[in-house]
Amino acid sequence: MVVNVDLANARKAVSFPVEELTHFINGGPEKTVRRRWLRSLVDPQNDPIFSNIDQPFLSRDQYYILMIKRLKKMLQLKKLHNLQRDDWGYLIIFAMELSISTLHDLFFTPTLERQMSEEQSSKWLPLAKDYSILGCYLQTELGHGSNVRKLETTATYIHETDEFEIHSPTLTSIKWWPGALARTSTHGILFARLIIDKKDYGIHSFIVQLRDERHKPMPGIEIGDVGPKYGYNYNDNGFLRFTRVRIPRENMLMRFSKVSRNGHYSTPPHAKIIYDTLVSNRIGFLELSTLFLSKALTIAIRYSLVRKQGDDYKDLNNENLILDYQSQQYKLFSGLSLLYASFFNKIYMQKLYENYIKNIGKIDDNLMAEVHASSAGLKALCTDLVLEAIENARQSCGGHGYSQLSGIPNVLTYYAHLVSAEGENTIMYLQTGRYLLKSFLIAKKGSSIGGRLSHLSFYSKILMEKCAAETLDDLLDAETQLCAFRHMYLRLLSNLDTSIETSAATHPHGYNGSIADHMIDIVNLSRAYCHYTTLINSHERLQSVKKEQSAIYPILRALIDLYFINAVLNQFGDFLIDGYYTPHQISLLKQGQKKLLNIIRPEAIGLVDTWEFCDNNLISALGREDGNVYETLYEWVKMEPMNILERQGKTVGYEEGLKDILTGKYLKEIKEIEIGKVKPRL
Amino acid sequence: MVVNVDLANARKAVSFPVEELTHFINGGPEKTVRRRWLRSLVDPQNDPIFSNIDQPFLSRDQYYILMIKRLKKMLQLKKLHNLQRDDWGYLIIFAMELSISTLHDLFFTPTLERQMSEEQSSKWLPLAKDYSILGCYLQTELGHGSNVRKLETTATYIHETDEFEIHSPTLTSIKWWPGALARTSTHGILFARLIIDKKDYGIHSFIVQLRDERHKPMPGIEIGDVGPKYGYNYNDNGFLRFTRVRIPRENMLMRFSKVSRNGHYSTPPHAKIIYDTLVSNRIGFLELSTLFLSKALTIAIRYSLVRKQGDDYKDLNNENLILDYQSQQYKLFSGLSLLYASFFNKIYMQKLYENYIKNIGKIDDNLMAEVHASSAGLKALCTDLVLEAIENARQSCGGHGYSQLSGIPNVLTYYAHLVSAEGENTIMYLQTGRYLLKSFLIAKKGSSIGGRLSHLSFYSKILMEKCAAETLDDLLDAETQLCAFRHMYLRLLSNLDTSIETSAATHPHGYNGSIADHMIDIVNLSRAYCHYTTLINSHERLQSVKKEQSAIYPILRALIDLYFINAVLNQFGDFLIDGYYTPHQISLLKQGQKKLLNIIRPEAIGLVDTWEFCDNNLISALGREDGNVYETLYEWVKMEPMNILERQGKTVGYEEGLKDILTGKYLKEIKEIEIGKVKPRL
The missing domain is CATH 1.10.540 (Butyryl-Coa Dehydrogenase, subunit A; domain 1)
Structure with missing residues (x-):
């Protein structure tokens, strides 16, 4: 075409x-x-x-x-x-x-590679790498998700046979949600409470065979699919109930903690915290965020350059392309700015991870602890904002965005599980927030903090700052952007610290009680800080882009400037309240927002095409590479099973009831229905 | 149980x-x-x-x-x-x-009742009321939704046979989306351009038979289903293409405009604008908003009173009910405040409508025009906020909120079509915003405005106001709440008016061009104004509740106070920027927000139970009336078709590929694949 x-x-x-x-x-x-x-x-x-x-x-x-x-x-x-x-x-x-x-x-x-002893690895890894076994990760239970320490499944050591007995002691202990569990996997890595001689040693991991060589569930294992989901329905998320299933002692993953033949438990005295899984999972989330958001935006921006609506006041016979409306630009280009900011976050995390893997053991533990804590909030902020941006992209396609043939509902509902997966977002924000509060306490005592929080040593100076920029250009200077968010988040942190301490003094449950009364504020603080780190990650990388790939620098810079302006304008009260910005500066930023939309407008299609999605990958009539949106919609509906039936002469529903209604036959079938006195339900 | x-x-x-x-x-x-x-x-x-x-x-x-x-x-x-x-x-x-x-x-x-002549009514109404015919509303086309004036389907008068010829002249003119079109309806009310002797008389409505007495499509009519949607999939939204279909001249709905036998077109000289359909549709949207939001909140709040997670710092052996977390309360009780505010909006609109119907012709046209314009924004704000609140409710259920068995995805995806149906929300905001701008121009010229905008006459006085409240109680006084939003929206309006006028003076496309450059601001203004009217509607009604149903007044008042506080705190920069509120007042409102969450916490279950949903209506394992959440999930997954197959001895996917993978057979089938040079796609 x-x-x-x-x-x-x-x-x-x-x-x-x-x-x-x-x-x-x-x-x-x-x-x-x-x-x-x-x-x-x-x-x-x-x-x-x-x-x-x-x-x-x-x-x-x-x-x-x-x-x-x-x-x-x-x-x-x-x-x-x-x-x-x-x-x-x-x-x-x-x-x-x-x-x-x-x-x-x-x-x-x-996980096998990381957590198995050498002996175990030599047995299991070849099987896994050959796909002679297929595995899943058995953590979440019906009653417990993010709070791993409270998992209920037990693995009890049986001295007599040198085995563990795996058991689901309660309804809520049934494993629920693991991906690839329901039909695909033959084995699973199980998280369960280790019990030896009635003593509970906490959560440990085990490898358990789930299906036999005919792919039937092993004895004592009840297995099934958790049913239809909001999205991601081709993945076989499953449930699993154990009834006293025995596995050999050697099936506990024993690289670190061990259980010996006589039931003696040992664990390294100073167990090194392993950050790499968590960090690499969060990189994965950022990777998926850019993947799915770029898909949604490719669809919506291409469609917005085909769809016309509303009279063109310059020529009443014309209609405007919907991408020419400022409100549409705002929806979609805010999405683009988020896409590229998320991409810069991902690059930062990747570099950090590569560096960590290369220098394992040599990197400052405190630095890694900081990365761990702050990446929690970053995962939450990124997935929250990306989910909103995908929904905005869906809405920006108007009525056709409601069709599955637009491709966006599929992107949206798949992506939606990331806000609760691998740590529910509110819990993630709280981790980052509490880390900031802890660091602030240290700084107040005069100790210095390493890494990105080193500026905490100068907190009182930073709190006194006001923005002196007089023009939009000044406001958008990279360093000035960072100073603004550093000041803002620090003000929130300092106020919060004061408020928590004040109320802790008289709170019946002290500091913990006071923290619980400030959860809204902690989440807000955490989000503000993550905007700050996103801006650092973006501008750091933009510096090298400016040198090495200068031709793409201006547009990337415009996108990050828009990210900054949106982040300010969405909560500009927090910049006004202590006079950091003046009303005039806010007004300049509002003008800047519109200027940036105009700058991005002609580049928008390039900013999505550059991700090189093909039609087969987008599965979207609206996002067609050739823009033949309406032709494609009309062609695709022919595949609808009910339309195929209609072409074969069968109208679904007609014989089943419509005919009786239209011919009046239904009236002849009326029978009296007994109705008792109806009471309130509750 | x-x-x-x-x-x-x-x-x-x-x-x-x-x-x-x-x-x-x-x-x-x-x-x-x-x-x-x-x-x-x-x-x-x-x-x-x-x-x-x-x-x-x-x-x-x-x-x-x-x-x-x-x-x-x-x-x-x-x-x-x-x-x-x-x-x-x-x-x-x-x-x-x-x-x-x-x-x-x-x-x-x-629509038949309203738009048919008496003669037409006597023929068609009995059929419709008897369900001897079933009908749909054929407006939206593949290429045109909200911009009704650009619809392309034609109805051309044929003198010779005294008929109209209905035709879809282009691909984009295919009717697309009408509900109940694909399989249910025998007839449709068609919107098409009336053409007589090559002259285009604009959009008129016609009744067209779609299916014959055997329920097969009539000659010249291609009909089908538009395929799977984000939600609402049991409804048969359809498409329809006309190829020169003839209908009698009498099938034009002729209560107002008419075409005579000789092709003479007439229309009442001063066609009275009919507001009742639009207003009653918007009441319908508010009705659906309260229905769907109350469902989602019933599910999420009941579940939050069953689900436990996270250590109780008061007793480490315990876990907290998740409704005891401030962040969870904030998510769900903000939803409750929105639910009841939407309910008050609905009551207001209903009364207005009843009054209009009773006194048809006697009510001031300007007043009705105001209601029409401001209800557009109200529809947009309400559906935007409710959709967000339903998604928040989904997320507040954590991982289980992702399951269709939670019931929330179903509520969410159904409701989602309301943000683009019957006028896409951005267009709705713009209508309200432009009405406010127009009214402000009138007020500036010294003319008075009736109805709810009468305060515009005192705009300069209102713009000078500052809030004098010293305590939280003062801030939450009903009149004080209204003054705050009246001042804020009016400041936005006045600034916008100045900005538009200033830029229009030098804009190459004058006033219209300047308006187009201010769309973001117009939407913001419109949203602010709609918060204001929501608060008026709520407080007006609360006054009579206080007198007549005093026992429910305090909790309803707390909910509306929370609505107010949330609306302020979500954009408190707009109250700080001209000093209307002081930072201290903002801080009082933040404290008030938490106080209100504490007040609502024990009442929350009552505030959802009161809607009297039964289990069969919620279709939710999480929202069970008896709280037996986990038992129900475990019971319901037994109905999953793939689990039924597994119980019958068949594992979906095993014979189709898994077996070959696990046994290594797949390696024996490898054939070389030709790979040419791959070029960039675009």
Whole structure:
């Protein structure tokens, strides 16, 4: 089909080098080439198993079967091309999002590697890497999610047989939610309370076989699917109930803590906290955030350059492209600014992680503790904002955004689980907030803090600052942006510290009670601080972009400036309340917001095209690369099963009731219904 | 089952008379009795057709068939008990939400009544009221939604045969989205451009037969389902393409405009604007908003009184009920405050509408124009906030909120279409905003404005005001609340007016161009004004509650106070920027927010129970009346089709691919794949 003329014109008007940005996103031109090659492997033109075209019409089981068939094909490709970790990770996320094998490769196998003794590894790792076993991660229970310490499943050591007895002692202890549990996995890494001689040693991990060689559940194991979800329905999240299942003692993962043949428990005296899983999971969340938000924005921005609505006051015979409305720009370009800010967060976390892995043991523990604490809030802020931005993108498509054929509901409902997965967001904010409060107490006592919080030593000076900028340019200076958020979050922190201490003095439950009475404020503080770190991560990286890839610098800078302005204007009261900003400065920022929307407008299509999504990947009639939105909608509805039936001469519902209604037959069937006295329900 | 002890205790601790509030919500004790009786008619114990228990597991067609069968049964009940408009409307929304018959009864038939000549009515109305025909509303097209004036479908008068020829001249002119179109309706009210002798007379309405007596599409009519949607999937939203379909001239709805046998077009010289449809539709939206939000909150609050998580610092062996966390209270009680504020908005609009209907023609047109303009923004603000509140309720249920068995995704995805239906929300805000700007211009010229904007005459005085309140109680005085929002919105209005005028003077496209550059501000103004009217509507009604139902007054007042505080604190910069509030006053409001959360905490369960939802209506394992959340989840997953298959010995996916992977067979099937050079996609 011919490319829609408005969309084609918009592409011509882009002024920055789109491919250079693609290279930047991928990490260099070689990586772009590599990724394009990888994507070509799973092109539906090579094998129809990679076609997603009928995805909106599939039932849960059809979709799951498609994914299993696809996984088989992909494992063949993996073997054939000897794909290693990075390539394989990219490919499965591209072609299967996060499902089945992803969980095996990204969570199960690495956990075995990290937590098994050498002897255990030599037995299990080859099986896992060969896919002779497929695994899942059995943590969450029906009654317990984020509070891991309260998990109820027990693993009781049986001296006589040198085994553990795994048991689900209560209804609430049933494992619930683990991905790939219901049908895919043969084995699981189980989190359970270790009990030896009636003593509870807390949560430890074990490897447990779930299904036998005919893929039937093992004795004592009840297993099933948790049923339909808001999204992500092709993934087989499952439940699992143990009834006194025995496993050999050697199935406890014993790299660190151990249980000996005589039931003696030992654990390293100074157990080193392992941050890498948590940090790498959070990188994964940022990766998914950019992936899903860029998909939603690609759809919405392409559609907004095709869809026309409302009279053009310059020419009453015309209608405007909806992307020409300021309100539409505000919705979508705020999303773009968040997308690129999240991307800079991801780069920062990745570098940090690589550095950590390279220098394991040599990096300051306090620094890692800081990263751990502040990345909790960053995960929460990022997933909260991205979920909102995806919903905004959906709404910006008007009525058609409500159709599954737009592709956005699928992106939205998949992404939505990230706000509660791996630590519910409010709990994440509180972790960061409490870390800040703790650090502030240290700073108040005159001790210095390392890493990014070193400025706490000068807190009283920072609290006195006012912004002196006189023009928009001054306000948008990178250092000035950082100072503004540093001041603002620190004011919140200092006020909160005072308020907590004051109320703790008379609170019946002291400091803890006072903290509980300040949860709203702690969450607010945490969010403000995470905006600050996002701006640091963005501007640090922008500095090197300015030097190395100068052609893409101006537009990236404009996006981060917009991120900054939005973050200020969404809570500008917090900048006014102590006179840090003047009303005039706020007014300059409001003007700046509109200027930036105008700057981004001609570049918007380039900023989404650069992610190089193909039609098969977006599964969206609205986000078509060629802009043939309406043709595609009209073509796709032909696949709707009820339309196929109608074409075959059967109207669903007619024989089942409509006919009786329309012919009046229903009236002849009326029977009296007994009605007793009805009481209030409760 | 026994009621969960924490939930039972919470119910005992409620201090206000819950049933009295139920009466208030229903409009009096007699109405409560009546509604309970109506609900008993559709109790699944009377007829399993009313059971929703397996709803989460139904496919689109199964669900649609269930609704058709249910409709037949309900029409029998209607006949049997001679149910009239109000009762029937309540019953179909209760048992079927907004679907199929609702659209026929609430939109199709009333439109015929309003827009047909007497002769036409006598022919068509009996058919519609008998359900011998079922109808839909054919407005939206593939390429045009809110901009009705640009619809493309044509109705061309054919002199020779005295007919109209209905035609879809373009792909984008295909009717798209109408509810109940795809399979249910036999007839439709069509919006099309009237063309006589090549002259275009604009959009008019026609009645068109869509299906014949065997329920097959009429010649020239292509009809189908628009495919799966984000939610609301049992409703058969359809598409429709006309190929030169002839209808008699008498099928144009001719109460107002007419076409005679010789093709002469006439229209009343001073066509009276008909507000009642628009206003009654917006009442419908407020009704649905309270219905869906009360459902989501009932689920989330009951669950929050059962779910325990996190250590109780007062007793480390205990875990806290999650409703005891301030952050959880903030999420859910903000939702409650919005629920009751929306309810007060609905009452206001209803009274206004009743008054209008009673005194048709006698009411000041300007007043009705104001109501029309301001209710547009109210629809937008209400649906925006309610959608967010439902999503917050979903998130407040943590991981289990992601399950369809929680019931919340269903509520959320159904409700989500209301932000774009009947006028996309941004367009609605702009209508209200532009009305305010227009009124302000009048006031500036010294003319007075009637109705709720009469205070515009004193705008300069209001702009000078500062809040003098010294205590929280003073700040929360009803009049003081209203003054605060009146001042704030008026400041936005006055600043905006100045800014638009200033930039219009030099804008290449003058005033219209300047307006287009201020869309963000107009939306903000409109939202601020709608908060103001919501507070007026609430406090006006609270005055009479105080007198007549004093026992429920304190808790309702607390909820509205919380609504007020949240509305201020979400944008307190707008109250600080000109010194209307002092930082100290903001700090008092923050304390007040927490106080109110504490006041509402023991009453929360009463505030949701009072809506009297039964388990069959909520379709939620988390929102169970008896609090047996985990038992229900565990019971319900047994209905998952893939679990049924597993119990029958078949694991979905095993034979289709898993077996080959686990046994290594997949490696033997590898064939080389040709890979050419891959080029950039765009």
